[in-house]
Amino acid sequence: MRSDILPFDQALRDHYVEFRADILSQIQERINNGETGTFSFQLTTPWQLFDFENVSGRHIERGEEIFSDHKPLENWYYAMGSFSYTYGAEVTVTPTSGGQWQVTINSQVHVFDRYNWDSQKSTGLAGATVQDIELGRLHQVGLAKEYEIWGRGSIATETFTFSP
Numbered sequence: 001m002r003s004d005i006l007p008f009d010q011a012l013r014d015h016y017v018e019f020r021a022d023i024l025s026q027i028q029e030r031i032n033n034g035e036t037g038t039f040s041f042q043l044t045t046p047w048q049l050f051d052f053e054n055v056s057g058r059h060i061e062r063g064e065e066i067f068s069d070h071k072p073l074e075n076w077y078y079a080m081g082s083f084s085y086t087y088g089a090e091v092t093v094t095p096t097s098g099g100q101w102q103v104t105i106n107s108q109v110h111v112f113d114r115y116n117w118d119s120q121k122s123t124g125l126a127g128a129t130v131q132d133i134e135l136g137r138l139h140q141v142g143l144a145k146e147y148e149i150w151g152r153g154s155i156a157t158e159t160f161t162f163s164p
């Protein structure tokens with residue numbers, strides 16, 4: 001998914017920078033509060049929204065032939081539209097010599113989407129505009145089904161030395 005949706009990959013990189021800064025300030029706070037031995041904690045970020053139509057440097061409008069150069073991106077767009085993601089991490093901090101600490105962050109990306117039909121929106125599909133409310137009616141009569149998508153990435157490990 002990250003390799004198909006490069007703007008999402010970039011959003012994750014940017015989000016991880018913020019997440020890592022939050023982790024470091026939590027570590028700093030715990031050490032300030034008197035931690036002297038190894039400690040661990042878990043942290044998750046609030047859910048973030050990834051919206052194809054809000055990707056910087058790229059103007060995307062429904063119904064436009066904008067994915068002709070990148071089929072996998074188009075597939076994700078039609079399967080999920082906008083979706084939510086979050087980072088979760090397990091952090092372990094161990095004192096080393098000279099007042100420094102070794103930090104290990106095991107982090108993982110989670111993705112969530114509820115594929116439902118929104119009567120305010122329409123999508124250009126095969127040259128025709130299909131109103132979402134029509135698709136919603138299909139759902140109501142049992143021809144199409146709303147569903148949820150949950151996904152998670154592999155665990156990434158980062159280890160480094162932290163000087164309070």
Ligand SMILES: [Ca+2]
Nearest residue numbers: 080081082113
């Ligand atoms: Ca969606």
